[in-house]
Amino acid sequence: MMDKITVPKPRRFRRNFVILTVAFLILGSAWFAGFNIFEVMGNLYKGSRLLGRMFLPPDFSYIPRIISPMLETIQMALVGTFVGAIIALPTAVLAANNFIKTKWLHVPLRLILNIFRTIPAMVLASLFVAVFGLGAFSGVMALAIFTFGLISKLTFESIEAIDYGQVEALMSLGANKMNVLRYAIMPQILPQYTSYTIYGFEVNIRAAAVLGWVGAGGIGQTLEYNLAWRNFDKVGMIIIFSFAIVLVIDLVSSAIRKRLV
């Protein structure tokens, strides 16, 4: 006769605690934010009428007029990404802890990068509009700073994850720091860096589309103008057009990035 095996019951306390806490946080937030499901239901009709005015039909004759602000948006994203990415590369090298070992450099550098990355592009743009005035230049500056923070961060993490054996081999044959960088580190991270830059462009296209709200140029400015005048059929057209452009750019950029890494 075999003894019956008994094991202690699993302890569920932690799991239940987590579920309760998360539920409390979500419900509490909804209450504080004034979220009300009945208000959503009650305004469904108003919302659908607005959608009807926007898209049934959108103002197709407006397309020629939005091509130029759309181009400006793309240009802003392109220049902003380019400038940010260029500055990001040397910064990432200095911020990586396996290339430069003194904490005095990479700790403060990382702090700055984190700050840049946390400030939304919209906030940066409103600051720059205050400094440089209305127009695309302020938008480009905002995008460049944001991109710089983003790409630096991703790239220095790639640098820290490289195969250190290749670095060791270059050191063993008498290479100095610059040569180690050129012959062991760059070949390993260049594909990833390029991929991050294209991803940055993807993000910036979307960001650039709304930067006009604070007067920083591009399609956002046209959008805001038409909303203010309640030209909803034109608003609908802008949204469709922007959506199409963003979609195409996302598809192309993910296709390129897939082949890179």
Added chain:
Amino acid sequence: MIKFLNVSKTYPNGVEALKNINLEINEGEFVAIIGLSGAGKSTLLRLINKLIDSTGGEVFFDGESVTKAKGKDLINIRRQIGMIFQGFNIVKRMSVLSNVLSGRVAYHPTWKTILGIFPEEDKQIAYRALQRVDILEKVHNRASDLSGGQQQRVAIARALAQEPKLMLADEPVASLDPITTVQVMDYLKKINEEDGITTVANLHHVDLAWNYSTRIVGVREGKVVYDEQRKDLKKSKFFADLEMVYGRPITHDEILGDE
């Protein structure tokens, strides 16, 4: 050529990898260093070109202190010392030629090497190095496209391009199959004999040490416990003596076996 004077190395985590090592290696020797993993073989090798700093004693290369060398002096020492590794450590995203040319970087001003400018005679050195290890036909391939044995031969060519006086090999065949192992060891031996390049190799397989070296040094728990000239040894005696190095009889996987 190489001299260890009371050298010890304690890692920051407290591991005593080497304890008071005294060892002299002469020009032209092919020294095999054997011992269990963790015995301190890799540390010993890396102290010779200061990839690791010692914590006591001094290492000399050609009469110069490696331990005290810094900056330009250290680079000048390192460029005379070729090194190959268990993981090959060639740069996989570069061409074979760029890899071999990178063996020349310590001979030119940095601004030129950064731009990838190498004189024609360096290219000839690179081609000749590739020819020595019979892999010249892969000169324009990407390094990642080569097999393990081919990558290790590129690594040897890169070291040869340095025109070194000394070749360090850290478990050079540990990630290769038995047939390519013999090829790679043959190249190392040929370079040692024909060019007179002193060679120090960490080897896991004791029969490789027996077949290729002129001197066998055994390391155990951070100390040199065995040091014999190969020509003075008898095979049966050698294999029996290995218990001194390993603290137990040799196991099957430490012998590569006959082809």
